[in-house]
Amino acid sequence: MREKYPPETISLADTYDYIMRKEDIDKIFGYSVKMCWGWDEQKISPPLGYGNGLMVWPYRSSIHFMQDQCLRTDKKSVPNLGKLFDEYHHNITSKLLWWKDLVAPRAKLRARMWEGFEIYVGLNKKLRKMPNHTDGMILIGDAAGLESTELCDGVPAAWYSAEIAAQVAIEAIKANDVSKAFLKKYDDKVKAHSIIQWSIKGRNRYNLRIAQQEHDIKKLKKYIHQGWGLGSLTHFTTPFMKLLLAYVKEDPTIITKWIKMYFRYYQNWLHESYDYVKKKVIKVTASKRVRKKERKFLSTLRFIDLIMKSMLRIRRVLKIIIIPLSNSLNTLMRKSLPIIEPINSAIIKLLNPISNKLSNKMIKFVDKANPSIFYVY
Amino acid sequence: MVKTFKDFPGVQWVEGAGEFIKINDEKCIGCGNCVKVCLAGCFEIMEKKAKIKSLEKCMECAACWYVCQEEAIFFSWPPGGTGYKSDWG
Ligand SMILES: Cc1cc2nc3c(=O)[nH]c(=O)nc-3n(C[C@H](O)[C@H](O)[C@H](O)COP(=O)(O)OP(=O)(O)OC[C@H]3O[C@@H](n4cnc5c(N)ncnc54)[C@H](O)[C@@H]3O)c2cc1C
Ligand code: SF4
Ligand code: SF4
Numbered sequence: 390m391r392e393k394y395p396p397e398t399i400s401l402a403d404t405y406d407y408i409m410r411k412e413d414i415d416k417i418f419g420y421s422v423k424m425c426w427g428w429d430e431q432k433i434s435p436p437l438g439y440g441n442g443l444m445v446w447p448y449r450s451s452i453h454f455m456q457d458q459c460l461r462t463d464k465k466s467v468p469n470l471g472k473l474f475d476e477y478h479h480n481i482t483s484k485l486l487w488w489k490d491l492v493a494p495r496a497k498l499r500a501r502m503w504e505g506f507e508i509y510v511g512l513n514k515k516l517r518k519m520p521n522h523t524d525g526m527i528l529i530g531d532a533a534g535l536e537s538t539e540l541c542d543g544v545p546a547a548w549y550s551a552e553i554a555a556q557v558a559i560e561a562i563k564a565n566d567v568s569k570a571f572l573k574k575y576d577d578k579v580k581a582h583s584i585i586q587w588s589i590k591g592r593n594r595y596n597l598r599i600a601q602q603e604h605d606i607k608k609l610k611k612y613i614h615q616g617w618g619l620g621s622l623t624h625f626t627t628p629f630m631k632l633l634l635a636y637v638k639e640d641p642t643i644i645t646k647w648i649k650m651y652f653r654y655y656q657n658w659l660h661e662s663y664d665y666v667k668k669k670v671i672k673v674t675a676s677k678r679v680r681k682k683e684r685k686f687l688s689t690l691r692f693i694d695l696i697m698k699s700m701l702r703i704r705r706v707l708k709i710i711i712i713p714l715s716n717s718l719n720t721l722m723r724k725s726l727p728i729i730e731p732i733n734s735a736i737i738k739l740l741n742p743i744s745n746k747l748s749n750k751m752i753k754f755v756d757k758a759n760p761s762i763f764y765v766y
Numbered sequence: 767m768v769k770t771f772k773d774f775p776g777v778q779w780v781e782g783a784g785e786f787i788k789i790n791d792e793k794c795i796g797c798g799n800c801v802k803v804c805l806a807g808c809f810e811i812m813e814k815k816a817k818i819k820s821l822e823k824c825m826e827c828a829a830c831w832y833v834c835q836e837e838a839i840f841f842s843w844p845p846g847g848t849g850y851k852s853d854w855g
Contacts, residue, residue, distance in 0.1 A: 393832070394832065395832075396832045396833045399829070399832045401803065401805075401827060403805065404855075406776060406854040406855070448854070448855055451854070453854075453855060460803055460829055460832055460833050461833065467799040467802050467803060467833045468802065468803075470802060470803045470804075470805060470829070471802070471803075471804070471805050471807065474805065498775060499775060499776050499854065500774075500775055500776020500777060500852060500854040501774050501775060501776065501777070502774070502776070502777055502850075502852050503805055503825055503827050504827050505827040505828050505832065
């Protein structure tokens with residue numbers, strides 16, 4: 390059904406798990422991920438150069454250090470990965486200041502593992518066009534080459550494609566037709582899915598190799614800005630809004646469900662309650678202040694639901710304003726970003742003390758709230 | 767039986783995987799690509815042909831299969847809960 394992917398589309402993710410106290414992780418990482426790119430001869434990222442990188446992110450009571458490198462770049466020869474990864478890991482842990490000074494004294498190696506992932510399949514037009522269905526079979530997620538070329542993640546696309554596959558499979562069973570001709574619907578829907586298509590075609594992460602080859606700091610900054618900074622709004626906003634609208638149309642309460650899920654995730658993180666099998670029970674505090682805040686939180690969510698439901702009722706608003714607006718958001722962003730960006734940085738600086746206070750308040754609330762208010766039914 | 771190795775902490779191998787990676791001698795041209803990408807050192811070149819030294823530290827990444835342009839490597843995941851496992855993601 391599909392051809393074998395060429396080595397330049399596959400990255401080997403060499404991942405180290407370092408145990409670290411949660412308080413240290415939160416302080417150093419501030420609930421986020423650290424990424425790193427450099428020139429190839431520095432060998433701090435990526436080992437042989439070009440388009441791969443280093444990511445360090447919190448994982449339970451540890452951090453995951455992932456260095457990744459394509460099995461071949463631009464059809465050049467296959468690198469000696471064993472040697473390069475060792476050299477690379479040594480350089481990062483002994484030369485990068487934030488690792489040496491902040492992380493190293495607090496971290497202890499617990500595990501090392503690696504895995505191949507199909508990072509750049511989507512950038513190859515021919516591979517992108519290969520079918521993901523045949524008689525009685527549908528491919529989803531990684532098997533269908535749907536990893537995000539930009540964000541290097543694959544769970545969202547695996548999830549979206551699984552959702553489409555389930556819908557098509559149910560239709561096929563009902564129609565008693567699992568032929569290739571019927572299952573083509575699946576590929577058509579995947580091709581029409583705004584986020585999947587956006588995520589398998591983004592070239593910013595890939596283009597870092599051009600900046601690295603040319604030692605061009607301006608280009609490096611440009612691709613980072615386009616890929617993960619505000620620049621991403623120029624290509625991400627339309628597909629995101631399209632998807633959001635599709636979900637809201639199906640279930641107007643989806644946004645508040647996502648908010649609850651996000652808060653629950655956060656609460657689980659704060660309480661180190663990860664495993665569903667041996668899940669730690671989060672204690673409920675008896676404070677009246679917390680109860681009052683919970684009521685406020687729930688009524689805000691109810692208000693959002695009400696707005697979404699009433700917006701859906703006014704279909705004309707949807708058709709005349711919201712849908713055309715969402716379709717042209719990328720263009721709008723392209724035009725307005727040069728103005729928005731400096732204003733945004735000024736506002737962020739100005740609001741920083743307030744937003745820091747607000748997020749600390751939010752974290753305290755999530756920490757103490759009754760877990761049941763974040764349940765989604 | 768479950769095995770572990772000092773140089774790859776936090777990982778266990780459940781034995782009984784069978785021949786989940788094989789080399790076709792007739793197709794192999796001894797280019798050494800498989801040797802270069804395998805972080806577990808599973809391959810070696812002997813008399814201009816790749817040979818499997820040992821698969822006991824193999825993490826089933828399939829890198830060897832991807833880089834073999836001669837299609838000389840057969841790869842499938844070890845069957846029935848055998849092979850590599852880790853609790854750390
Ligand atoms: C190191 C690393 C870090 C990553 N980090 C992120 C991240 O932070 N965020 C993110 O979104 N994505 C991340 N990804 C990508 C993400 O893990 C994958 O894109 C996603 O898991 C793909 O889901 P899937 O269901 O398509 O495939 P998989 O999760 O690979 O599921 C396929 C399943 O099929 C099973 N299987 C294989 N062969 C057989 C067989 N013959 N019979 C029965 N079962 C079989 C496998 O054991 C496996 O369980 C990461 C990937 C790697 C390698
Ligand atoms: S990559 Fe293939 S052809 Fe090259 S040495 Fe290994 S098995 Fe032989
Ligand atoms: S699958 Fe990965 S670890 Fe196993 S032999 Fe091949 S390259 Fe080595």
